[in-house]
Amino acid sequence: MNVFTDLESEVRGYCRTWPAVFERANGCHIYDETGREFLDFFSGAGALNYGHNHPHLKAALLEYLSGDNVVHSLDMSTTAKREFLERFHAVVLEPRGLDYRVQFPGPTGTNSVEAALKLARKVTGREEVISFTNAFHGMTLGSLAVTGNALKRGGAGVPLSHSSVMPYCDYLDEGSSLDYFELILADAGSGVDEPAAVIVETTQGEGGLKSASESWLRRLSSICREHDILLIVDDIQMGIGRTGPFFSFERAGIVPDIVCLSKSLSGYGLPMAVTLFRPELDVWEPGEHNGTFRGHNPAFVTATAALDLWEASDIASEVDAKAGMVEKELMSLVAELDHTDHRGRGLAQGLVFDDPAVTSAVVSGCFERGLILETSGPHGEVAKLMPPVVITEEELEHGLGTFRSAVRSAVGAVR
Ligand SMILES: *Cc1c(COP(=O)(O)O)cnc(C)c1O
Numbered sequence: 001m002n003v004f005t006d007l008e009s010e011v012r013g014y015c016r017t018w019p020a021v022f023e024r025a026n027g028c029h030i031y032d033e034t035g036r037e038f039l040d041f042f043s044g045a046g047a048l049n050y051g052h053n054h055p056h057l058k059a060a061l062l063e064y065l066s067g068d069n070v071v072h073s074l075d076m077s078t079t080a081k082r083e084f085l086e087r088f089h090a091v092v093l094e095p096r097g098l099d100y101r102v103q104f105p106g107p108t109g110t111n112s113v114e115a116a117l118k119l120a121r122k123v124t125g126r127e128e129v130i131s132f133t134n135a136f137h138g139m140t141l142g143s144l145a146v147t148g149n150a151l152k153r154g155g156a157g158v159p160l161s162h163s164s165v166m167p168y169c170d171y172l173d174e175g176s177s178l179d180y181f182e183l184i185l186a187d188a189g190s191g192v193d194e195p196a197a198v199i200v201e202t203t204q205g206e207g208g209l210k211s212a213s214e215s216w217l218r219r220l221s222s223i224c225r226e227h228d229i230l231l232i233v234d235d236i237q238m239g240i241g242r243t244g245p246f247f248s249f250e251r252a253g254i255v256p257d258i259v260c261l262s263k264s265l266s267g268y269g270l271p272m273a274v275t276l277f278r279p280e281l282d283v284w285e286p287g288e289h290n291g292t293f294r295g296h297n298p299a300f301v302t303a304t305a306a307l308d309l310w311e312a313s314d315i316a317s318e319v320d321a322k323a324g325m326v327e328k329e330l331m332s333l334v335a336e337l338d339h340t341d342h343r344g345r346g347l348a349q350g351l352v353f354d355d356p357a358v359t360s361a362v363v364s365g366c367f368e369r370g371l372i373l374e375t376s377g378p379h380g381e382v383a384k385l386m387p388p389v390v391i392t393e394e395e396l397e398h399g400l401g402t403f404r405s406a407v408r409s410a411v412g413a414v415r
Contacts, residue, residue: 017374018367025052028391030372039399041366041373041387046205046237046348049264050306051388057268060305061298073295075104080297084304091307092246098255100276103284106291107271107299109236109262110138113199115275115289116258117142120197120230123281128193130181130229132168132200134207134378137234146199148207149378164192168204169212178219185227197230197258202248205237208352208377209344209384217252230257230281236273240264241389243346244316244323257281265299267306272299309390319346319389322396326385329400337411343382347389350382351407358410359383365406371399383407 001007004015020032028051030040043049050057065071070078085102093100105115117129131137131146138144144153145160153160166184167177184190200220203211212220224231233256238248240261245251247259258281262273271293309315323346330342330351339354353359356379363383366373376384385403387396 014374017363018372020367027051027053028388028395036370038367038370038372039387039395039402041371041385041399041403043386043388044269045263045374046242046386047263047269049240049242049389050267050309051390052269054267054306054309054390056308057302057305060301061268064298064301069297071297072293073297074292075290075294078295078297078300080300080304081295084300087304087307091310096247096250098276099279100259101279101282103275103277103289104294105273105275105289107262107273107293107296108138109234109260109273110140110143111291112236112260112262112273112275113137113143113146113234114140116199116232116234116260116277117146117197118289119275119277119281119284120232120258123283124196124228124230126194126196127162128195129163130166130192130195130198131163132166132204133171134168134204134210135165135199135201135234136204136206137199137201164195166198168207168210169216170210174213174216178216178223181220182223185223195227195229197232198224199232199234201234201238202252203238203243203345203348204376205348206376208382209348209350211343211345214252217249217254221252221254221256224257232256232258232260234260236260236262238346238348240267241310241315241319242348242386244319246310246316248346264306266303267309268299268302270296270299270302272296272303315389322387322389322391322393323347323349325393325396326400329404330385333404333407337407344384347391348384348386350376350384352377352382354381356381361410361413362403362406365410366403369402369406371402371406373403 022030023033024031028040030038105111129146134148137146144156145163166181171177184192221231233249235248257278259276266272326349334340334342341352343350343352359375359381374384376382
């Protein structure tokens with residue numbers, strides 16, 4: 001029996017993209033069981049921004065485990081949780097002047113989004129939440145109701161309700177998407193109930209790497225303030241340095257009411273999530289929203305160690321420099337090839353092909369050449385380059401060269 005095809009459910013996905021059985025991983029590389037090396041431009045969909053098995057994080061984790069420190073504790077107070085909260089306050093919140101309460105929902109991204117949506121509805125007493133075209137917020141019913149993808153929504157099997165969709169930044173032209181939103185809010189006949197919250201990604205990781213401009217985000221934030229609507233930024237994929245700064249919204253100069261973080265928060269690929277919100281919004285009753293895995297101490301330990309990296313180096317400028325290399329490469333491919341376009345920012349950029357069959361050929365061509373990357377967008381039309389943010393310029397250059405040759409040969413073969 002092949003357990004992967006005969007025992008594991010048909011729902012499996014990524015293993016179909018990369019036909020290999022992976023065994024070890026280190027830094028920007030992952031190895032299959034035959035010892036074949038792949039450069040990782042996937043980074044666990046954004047869960048491995050510091051690469052695989054980062055030595056500083058691993059050392060902290062091993063020390064914690066070998067000392068018989070507590071692993072599972074629901075939301076009891078532990079020394080590991082205290083250290084994480086102290087360091088998160090000192091390294092992330094305080095220097096940015098952010099006054100947020102920290103909620104530990106269940107350990108995944110969608111858990112953070114569900115907590116955010118529930119809290120926004122409880123605080124405002126309203127039901128409606130506004131999301132944007134091509135948004136991705138997770139697979140549980142509340143998150144799915146604010147997610148755009150038709151295939152994923154179809155999996156719900158029940159009506160997805162209490163949400164309305166508005167055009168994202170460049171869905172219409174940039175200005176008119178928010179003109180439309182304002183029109184809807186002002187029109188008692190619009191059919192959209194007064195919203196509790198707006199939920200937005202600064203760059204749509206799954207929805208095709210479309211980015212909101214800083215001015216669009218600022219205008220969205222002021223519309224929310226004007227109408228007393230809570231602004232939730234889902235920074236699960238674009239946060240923790242993916243686009244440079246710790247929070248992807250920092251450069252726009254906005255302060256969301258609620259922030260969702262998960263993926264690279266633990267820094268080690270261990271499940272961990274937080275929902276951050278302004279203290280005035282903290283209207284939860286004790287235990288009103290709970291879960292068994294809200295205090296995964298090994299994840300606290302690696303998350304705390306990962307914050308050392310933010311103190312030790314200027315991650316944002318390093319990402320800017322590497323993002324410039326990616327952009328230059330992608331722009332030169334766009335100039336060379338017809339029917340292509342560039343999307344994204346920071347170390348979440350991609351090349352869009354008119355024909356998703358070409359994108360798919362690019363991804364397999366990369367795999368054959370020892371480079372792992374995935375697609376993004378409703379038709380899988382974007383080849384998405386997401387190297388670890390700690391990648392060296394040499395490794396990045398190497399991966400971009402592999403990508404270029406896979407693109408040229410895929411374009412030649414499919415046309
Ligand atoms: C991955 C992701 C989620 C969901 O996280 P899970 O851990 O898969 O539940 C939500 N929002 C965004 C933007 C994501 O990229």
